[in-house]
Amino acid sequence: xxxxxxxxxxxxxxxxxxxxxxxxxxxxxxxxxxxxxxxxxxxxxxxxxxxxxxxxxxxxxxxxxxxxxxxxxxxxxxxxxxxxxxx
Amino acid sequence: xxxxxxxxxxxxxxxxxxxxxxxxxxxxxxxxxxxxxxxxxxxxxxxxxxxxxxxxxxxxxxxxxxxxxxxxxxxxxxxxxxxxxxxxxxxxxxxxxxxxxxxxxxxxxxxxxxxxxxxxxxxxxxxxxxxxxxxxxxxxxxxxxxxxxxxxxxxxxxxxxxxxxxxxxxxxxxxxxxxxxxxxxxxxxxxxxxxxxxxxxxxxxxxxxxxxxxxxxxxxxxxxxxxxxxxxxxxxxxxxxxxxxxxxxxxxxxxxxxxxxxxxxxxxxxxxxxxxxxxxxxxxxxxxxxxxxxxxxxxxxxxxxxxxxxxxxxxxxxxxxxxxxxxxxxxxxxxxxxxxxxxxxxxxxxxxxxxxxxxxxxxxxxxxxxxxxxxx
Numbered sequence: 001x002x003x004x005x006x007x008x009x010x011x012x013x014x015x016x017x018x019x020x021x022x023x024x025x026x027x028x029x030x031x032x033x034x035x036x037x038x039x040x041x042x043x044x045x046x047x048x049x050x051x052x053x054x055x056x057x058x059x060x061x062x063x064x065x066x067x068x069x070x071x072x073x074x075x076x077x078x079x080x081x082x083x084x085x086x087x
Numbered sequence: 088x089x090x091x092x093x094x095x096x097x098x099x100x101x102x103x104x105x106x107x108x109x110x111x112x113x114x115x116x117x118x119x120x121x122x123x124x125x126x127x128x129x130x131x132x133x134x135x136x137x138x139x140x141x142x143x144x145x146x147x148x149x150x151x152x153x154x155x156x157x158x159x160x161x162x163x164x165x166x167x168x169x170x171x172x173x174x175x176x177x178x179x180x181x182x183x184x185x186x187x188x189x190x191x192x193x194x195x196x197x198x199x200x201x202x203x204x205x206x207x208x209x210x211x212x213x214x215x216x217x218x219x220x221x222x223x224x225x226x227x228x229x230x231x232x233x234x235x236x237x238x239x240x241x242x243x244x245x246x247x248x249x250x251x252x253x254x255x256x257x258x259x260x261x262x263x264x265x266x267x268x269x270x271x272x273x274x275x276x277x278x279x280x281x282x283x284x285x286x287x288x289x290x291x292x293x294x295x296x297x298x299x300x301x302x303x304x305x306x307x308x309x310x311x312x313x314x315x316x317x318x319x320x321x322x323x324x325x326x327x328x329x330x331x332x333x334x335x336x337x338x339x340x341x342x343x344x345x346x347x348x349x350x351x352x353x354x355x356x357x358x359x360x361x362x363x364x365x366x367x368x369x370x371x372x373x374x375x376x377x378x379x380x381x382x383x384x385x386x387x388x389x390x391x392x393x394x395x396x397x398x399x400x401x402x403x404x405x406x407x408x409x410x411x412x413x414x415x416x417x418x419x420x421x422x423x424x425x426x427x428x429x430x431x432x433x434x435x436x437x438x439x440x441x442x443x444x445x446x447x448x449x450x451x452x453x454x455x456x457x458x459x460x461x462x463x
Contacts, residue, residue: 001228001290002446005288006089008315030236035354042089044346046290048206048208048210049235051235055346058343062344063093065323066103069323
């Protein structure tokens, strides 16, 4: 019920409606609940309404944190293999 | 797909799990309640419990609107749907939930009631416009995510003078449910659940922001981490909770920064406050009566309130005997503790709401966790 999906706005179709795409599936939704929707932006879609924009900078920050998390451990697991000597 | 695939990456999950293993103290327990059914499903669907040590226990919360709606309210919807000239529009999740006397909306539909499944309140409005001779009632349920769409629909109906449209309002409030778990007498008398921290809702918080949880962190000294619904989000949030508990902190942290701010969505909050006001009392399945835990339609929009328009009374009703849904919703029991689970009660023949909804804990256990081997 509270599930929502990140979708991309492809075009504004009215004063508070927009066409969005989720992996190629296109649908018309209401953007009445968000400020200044723009094509190209990602929004959180829930029961036919965009609930919020996805903040690209914060998404990048999350991914950067995730990339750093436990990276030392991975280094242990994926230690470089000894070079194969040329025969 | 962007903003989805990167949060389902197995390699990242393994690294997060390794960090949780390293940092969680083997000498203490971490009892973490995931409030939302959406989190419960992510945990089971992606097998996240198998990545965690047994001293990290996920307690499933009541954040499933279909599950917490008391049978008496569903009975009201069924009675409304059987009235002459009425078309009841409902989100699909509600149709198979068992009401009193073996009734359900699906059975009422089979008996001739005009019940339509809708994806959005926009569809319900369209239904009313296309059928001016029918009284279209939208069966509104849900936490703070579905409330703004219902409010917009009521405003739109008012603007369009759509007199054959009304809303049977059952919207409930997340902070009230969390408070009930932490302190309500009804819950305390039944069985107190020990919880060390909360995984906070993703999309509810998109609307209400992270600010409402600050009270729980301060007053009850329970850390809260607002978490996205993808498996990587959940693992990262568990790690954040483990760190807070290790350091003796009880703060509200936000893992889902890509969509949640401290204040939430102001536009959505404004439309909700224009149309709705607090209900003095609302009964929840499993949590009992909680004061000021739900919303009702303001007098200004009384013409669109199906409860007032049709004068339909609330009659409390008990569920199936030996169905453990109420205790499961409080986090006091697990689905597998229920005698009916997987025997008389399955997703095909549900006896309780937790087996019906795609967010119910019983449905999650049945779909993904039933054959799970106990940890060695």
